[in-house]
Amino acid sequence: MDLLNKKVTHMKWGTGTITAQDDAIVSIQFDEVAKKFVYPDAFELHLTIQNEQDAAKFSEMIVEKEERQQQKLLEQQQHREQAQKKEQKRLQYERLATNHKLHPQSQLVFWCDEEEKQAVFKDWTLFSGAMKSGQNKGKPNKAVRLHQNSAVIITARAPKTAEQDRRILGLYMVKEGFYGKLGDDGFIPAHSEFRIQLSEQESAQLYFWNYYMNDKTPNKMAWSTGKYRYFLNEWTAQILRDIYSLKTNQQEKTNVKLFLQHFCKVNQISINNISPRSGVLASISQ
Structure with missing residues (x-):
C-alpha cells in the first residue's frame, strides 16, 4: 500500500509524515526528528495511521499478508510431509528389492467383466477389487505377491x-518399481514396454484352462x-x-520374444526348458 505523505502518530514522537517507503523500511519526519521504522511491523507496535479509511485499508492489507504467509507456511509443511512420505516409501522399496525372494506363484490372473475389457487395453491398468468382509471391508485388496517379476x-x-x-485376452508385466505390498489403492499398472493384447482370432486359441490346474481339484474347471x-x-x-508361436507378424513376434x-x-x-502346458484342458485332451 502506498503510504507516502500519509500522517501517522507515534506514541513517543507524536505526529509525523511518511517521507519514504519501500518493502522493508518506512521513513517518517516528525516535528523535531526523522526516524526510520521496520515496515510493516512498526504499524502493529508503534505507529497509527491517522486517516480512518487509510488505516482500514492498511489493516486489510496486513490481514491478507498474514493469511498469505500462513498459507505459505502450510504449503511448506505439506511439502515437507510429502517429502518425508516419499522418502519412507523409497526406503520401503529398497528393503523390498533387497530382501525379495521369488515366489513360484507371483503372477496374477485376472477375471475381466465386459466393462473392464473395454478399459484395460486403453488404460493398461486393473483394479484388484475391494475387501468383502472383516475390519478392512471396502478397502482395496492388495496383491501382495506382485513384484517386478510379476x-x-x-x-x-x-x-x-x-x-x-x-x-486369455492379453497380459502385461507390472509397472517398473511396482510392489503389491505397497499398492494401497488397489490399482495394478502396466510396464511401459512389456504389454500384449491379443486379437480375437489369437485369443480363440488360448484357453486359460489349458494352463491352470488347482491341485486340490485337478479335474475341475471352476x-x-x-x-x-x-x-x-x-x-x-x-x-x-504359445503366443510367440501364434504370431505371424514379424514385428509382433519380436516384441513377444x-x-x-x-x-x-x-x-x-x-x-529353452519351459515345460509343456499341463492345465485341466490340456490334461483331458492328452
Whole structure:
C-alpha cells in the first residue's frame, strides 16, 4: 500500500509524515526528528495511521499478508510431509528389492467383466477389487505377491458360456518399481514396454484352462469368487511361448520374444526348458 505523505502518530514522537517507503523500511519526519521504522511491523507496535479509511485499508492489507504467509507456511509443511512420505516409501522399496525372494506363484490372473475389457487395453491398468468382509471391508485388496517379476494375465469368458471357455485376452508385466505390498489403492499398472493384447482370432486359441490346474481339484474347471488368483511363474512362461508361436507378424513376434526373454530372466526360468502346458484342458485332451 502506498503510504507516502500519509500522517501517522507515534506514541513517543507524536505526529509525523511518511517521507519514504519501500518493502522493508518506512521513513517518517516528525516535528523535531526523522526516524526510520521496520515496515510493516512498526504499524502493529508503534505507529497509527491517522486517516480512518487509510488505516482500514492498511489493516486489510496486513490481514491478507498474514493469511498469505500462513498459507505459505502450510504449503511448506505439506511439502515437507510429502517429502518425508516419499522418502519412507523409497526406503520401503529398497528393503523390498533387497530382501525379495521369488515366489513360484507371483503372477496374477485376472477375471475381466465386459466393462473392464473395454478399459484395460486403453488404460493398461486393473483394479484388484475391494475387501468383502472383516475390519478392512471396502478397502482395496492388495496383491501382495506382485513384484517386478510379476505379470498380469487378462482373461474373460462370454456371458452364458461354460467356465472352460475362458480365454486369455492379453497380459502385461507390472509397472517398473511396482510392489503389491505397497499398492494401497488397489490399482495394478502396466510396464511401459512389456504389454500384449491379443486379437480375437489369437485369443480363440488360448484357453486359460489349458494352463491352470488347482491341485486340490485337478479335474475341475471352476472360478467361483474373486477378481483374481495367483498363477505359477512357469505357466506364464508357457503362455508367452504359445503366443510367440501364434504370431505371424514379424514385428509382433519380436516384441513377444523380448517379453518372453525378460520374463524368464526376472523369474529365473530357462527359456529353452519351459515345460509343456499341463492345465485341466490340456490334461483331458492328452
